[in-house]
Amino acid sequence: MNKKWECYETNEKQVEYIARKYSISKLLAMILVNRDIVEEEKVNVFLNPTRRDFYNPFLMPDMEKAVNRIINAIETHEKIMIFGDYDVDGITSTTVLKKFLTDRNALVSEYIPNRLYEGYGLNKQAIKKIVDDKYNLIITVDCGISGIEEVEYANSLGIETIVTDHHEPGETLPKALAVVDAKRKDNQYPFNSLAGVGVVFKLIQAISQKLNLEEKEYLKYLDLVCLGTISDIVPLIDENRVITKLGLKLVEVTKNIGLKTLLNISGYKTIDSNTISFGIAPRINACGRMGYAKEALNLFFSEDEEEAKQIAQRLNEYNKERQEIEQRIFNEAVEQIEKQNENKEVIVLGKENWHHGVIGIVSSKITEMYFKPSILICFEEEMRKRFRKKYTSGSIYMKH
Numbered sequence: 001m002n003k004k005w006e007c008y009e010t011n012e013k014q015v016e017y018i019a020r021k022y023s024i025s026k027l028l029a030m031i032l033v034n035r036d037i038v039e040e041e042k043v044n045v046f047l048n049p050t051r052r053d054f055y056n057p058f059l060m061p062d063m064e065k066a067v068n069r070i071i072n073a074i075e076t077h078e079k080i081m082i083f084g085d086y087d088v089d090g091i092t093s094t095t096v097l098k099k100f101l102t103d104r105n106a107l108v109s110e111y112i113p114n115r116l117y118e119g120y121g122l123n124k125q126a127i128k129k130i131v132d133d134k135y136n137l138i139i140t141v142d143c144g145i146s147g148i149e150e151v152e153y154a155n156s157l158g159i160e161t162i163v164t165d166h167h168e169p170g171e172t173l174p175k176a177l178a179v180v181d182a183k184r185k186d187n188q189y190p191f192n193s194l195a196g197v198g199v200v201f202k203l204i205q206a207i208s209q210k211l212n213l214e215e216k217e218y219l220k221y222l223d224l225v226c227l228g229t230i231s232d233i234v235p236l237i238d239e240n241r242v243i244t245k246l247g248l249k250l251v252e253v254t255k256n257i258g259l260k261t262l263l264n265i266s267g268y269k270t271i272d273s274n275t276i277s278f279g280i281a282p283r284i285n286a287c288g289r290m291g292y293a294k295e296a297l298n299l300f301f302s303e304d305e306e307e308a309k310q311i312a313q314r315l316n317e318y319n320k321e322r323q324e325i326e327q328r329i330f331n332e333a334v335e336q337i338e339k340q341n342e343n344k345e346v347i348v349l350g351k352e353n354w355h356h357g358v359i360g361i362v363s364s365k366i367t368e369m370y371f372k373p374s375i376l377i378c379f380e381e382e383m384r385k386r387f388r389k390k391y392t393s394g395s396i397y398m399k400h
Contacts, residue, residue, distance in 0.1 A: 008034045010030055010033060010034060011033055014033050014038060015029045015030050015033050016029075018032055018033060018038065018043065022043060022047060024047070032046065035237070045241075045242070046241060049241060049242040049245045049246065050242075050246075051215065051219060051246065053239075053242045054205065054239065054242060055189065055190050055191065055239060057202040057203070057205045057206035057209070058206055058209075059188050059189045059190070060180050060181075060182055060187070060189045060199075060202055060206075061179065061180060061181065061182070061184045061186060061187055061188070061189070062178035062179050062180050063178075063180055063202070063203070063206050065162075065177060065178040066139075066162045066164070066177075066178035066180050066203065066206075067203070067206045067207050067210050068210075069137065069160070069162060069177055069178065070101075070106075070137075070139070070162070070203075070207060071207065071210060071211065073106065073136065073137050074101070074104050074105065074106045077107055078107065078136035078137055079107045079108075079109070079133075079134060079135040079136050079137075080101065080106055080107060080108040080109075080135065080136070080137045080138075080139060081108075081109055081110070081111055081130050081135040081137070081138050081139070082094050082097050082098055082101075082108060082109070082110040082111070082138075082139050082140075082141060083110075083111050083122060083126070083130075083138050083139065083140045083141070083143070083144070084110060084111070084112050084140075084141045084142060084143070085112070085113075085120065085121070085141070085142040085143045085196070085288075086112055086113065086114075086115045086120075086287070086288030086289075086293035087142075087231075087232070087284075087285055087288050088227065088228055088231035088232065088280075088281050088284045088285055089142045089195050089196045089197055089228045089229075089231060089232040090112070090141065090142040090143065090196060090288075090293075091112070091228075091284055091287075091288070091293065091296045091297060091300070092197045092224045092225065092227050092228030092231075092300075093141035093142045093164075093196045093197040093199075093200045093228060094110050094112065094141055094297060095224055095297065095300040095301065096197060096200050096201065096204065096221045096224050096225060096228075097139065097141055097200050097203070097204065098110050098301075099221065099301075100204045100207070100217075100218065100221065103217070104207075104211075109135075110297065111126060111130065112288075112293045112294060112297060113126060114291055114293070115288050115289065115291060115293065115356065115357050116291040116356050116357060117291075120143065121143040121144065121146060121147055121150070122140065122143065122144060122147035122150035122151070122154075123150060124149075124150060124153050127150060127153055127154050127157065127159070128157070130159065131154075131157045131158070131159050135159065136159065136160070137159070137160050137161075137162065138154060138159060138160070138161045138162070139161075139162045139164065140161065140162070140163045140164060140165065141164050141165075141196055141197075141199075141200050142164075142165065142166070142195075142196025142197070142199075142200075143165060143167075143196070144161070144163035144164070144165050144174065144176070144179075145163060145165040145167050145168075145169045145170075145173075145174065145179070145181050145183075146167070146169075146170060146174075147163070147174055148170070148172060148174050148175075150174075151163070151174035151175055151176050152174075152175060155175060160176075160177045161174070161176040161177060162176060162177055162178045162180070163176045163178065163179045163180065163181065164180045164181070164196070164199045164200060164203055165179075165180070165181045165196060165199065166181065166182070166183065166193075166194050166195055166196045166198065166199050166234075167181070167183065168183050169181060169183060169184055169185075180199060180202075180203065181199070182194060182199070190238075190239075191238045191239045191240075193234050193235050193237070193238070193240060194229075194234065194239065194240065195228050195229045195232040195234045195240070196228065196232070197224070197225050197227075197228030197229060197232075198225065198228075198229055198234075198239070198240065198243060200225075201218065201221065201222075201225045201243065204217075204218045204221070205218045219246075220250075220255075222243065222246050222247040222250045223247055223250035223251045223254045223256060223259060224256065224259065224300065225243055225247055226243055226244050226246070226247020226248055226250070226251060226276070227247070227251070227259070227276055227280060227281075229243050229244055229247070230244060230273050230276040230277060230281070231276060231277065231280070231281035231284070231285070236273070244273065248271060248272065248273070251263070251271050251276075252271045256300060257302055257303060257304070257305055257308045258298075258299035258300040258301070258302050258308045258311070258312070259280075259299075259300065260308075261299070261305065261308040261309055261311075261312045262280055262283060262284075262299065262312050262315065263275070263279070263280065265309075265312045265313065265316060266279035266280060266283070267279070282319055282322075283312075283315040283316060283318070283319045284296045284315065286315065286318040286319035286321075286322040287315060287318055288357065289322055289355075289357030289358055289361075290318045290321060290322055290357055291357065292314075292318055295311055295314060295315060295318070296315065298311055299311040299312060299315065322357075322358060325355050325358050326358050326361055326362060329354050329355065329358060329359060329362045329376075330362045330365055330366075332351060332354075333349050333362055333366055333376065334366075334369075336349050336351070337349070337366070337370070344372075345372065345373075346372060346373050346374070346375065347366060347367075347370060347372050347373070347374040347375070348374075348375045348377070349366075349374070349375070349376050349377065350376070350377035350378070350379055351377075351378070351379065352378075352379045353378070353379075354376065354377075354378040354379075355378070356378055359376040359377075359378055360376075362376060363375070363376045
């Protein structure tokens with residue numbers, strides 16, 4: 001399997017025209033032409049996006065239902081649980097929604113599953129605990145679209161669920177009160193590549209409009225929305241570009257003490273997408289991978305500079321630990337491959353005590369190195385028993 005370059009046949013006349021009309025370099029003009037961004041409106045949005053370039057949030061599927069139910073929960077003082085994910089997208093989604101709802105005097109809390117013990121997304125044990133704690137409404141962020149059984153289980157226990165997600169749905173949608181996902185087949189929203197935090201941003205924009213709030217009540221979170229969007233590696237085009245361009249300006253002057261502290265400790269001097277991708281995101285993701293996602297949440301919720309500094313330093317240590325474990329597993333994986341010396345189409349490797357939260361990164365590196373799909377399996381005693389009994393294993397990661 002070899003990498004193959006694909007070269008555009010650029011319309012040179014169009015490039016010259018765009019460069020001259022908008023006083024931009026030929027290189028930037030070529031990028032616009034190659035991306036088919038040539039109409040005046042699209043070019044202006046790309047070059048100089050403003051808050052007026054956000055789409056109507058109520059075009060999203062079930063947005064009206066979700067907004068009405070959340071406002072009702074706020075007004076009747078129902079207990080709301082935000083169910084998130086442990087990566088940067090999930091952490092920022094949870095933070096933004098909780099901060100926004102708290103400002104509306106909502107009774108709101110959050111639940112982030114532990115990656116090592118619960119895995120990704122909704123799970124029945126967590127739902128049972130949420131019900132036992134007398135919550136009335138679950139709002140998922142950056143997850144939930146695949147939780148068919150879990151939402152059914154929540155329904156059976158008498159708790160309502162609103163799903164907000166950006167992942168591809170299956171043939172059947174969860175039977176939630178509302179499913180807000182622009183990748184639904186019946187979607188009418190003009191852009192379907194938002195990150196999970198982008199969908200949350202549209203949700204708080206819609207609630208703000210419904211309550212006749214000032215624009216600043218949702219725009220002030222663009223620093224965190226930008227952080228989650230860049231970190232989730234969604235295409236930075238269309239509305240994502242608007243979020244990123246405006247958000248990076250807010251990141252420079254962020255009022256979020258945790259984010260400001262993390263920026264300082266990362267050592268980056270300029271604020272751009274590289275700072276987010278290589279300075280901030282790995283430190284936050286390390287929390288989830290190592291089983292400490294709550295630390296990242298606490299950082300963004302912190303109102304105390306000294307506390308934020310201590311948490312940020314711990315994030316640094318988690319990231320160093322993650323790097324060390326990743327390097328060890330990578331070396332062991334390469335050693336296994338070289339010993340096998342077999343020319344198979346798929347690389348399948350396994351070993352005891354490989355870390356659940358790290359083997360996905362190693363799998364990706366193995367695929368990049370050998371140009372083959374790879375599966376890395378972490379064996380533990382209970383998993384080994386299930387493997388012998390059911391021919392399945394606990395933690396399998398594959399990158400193509």
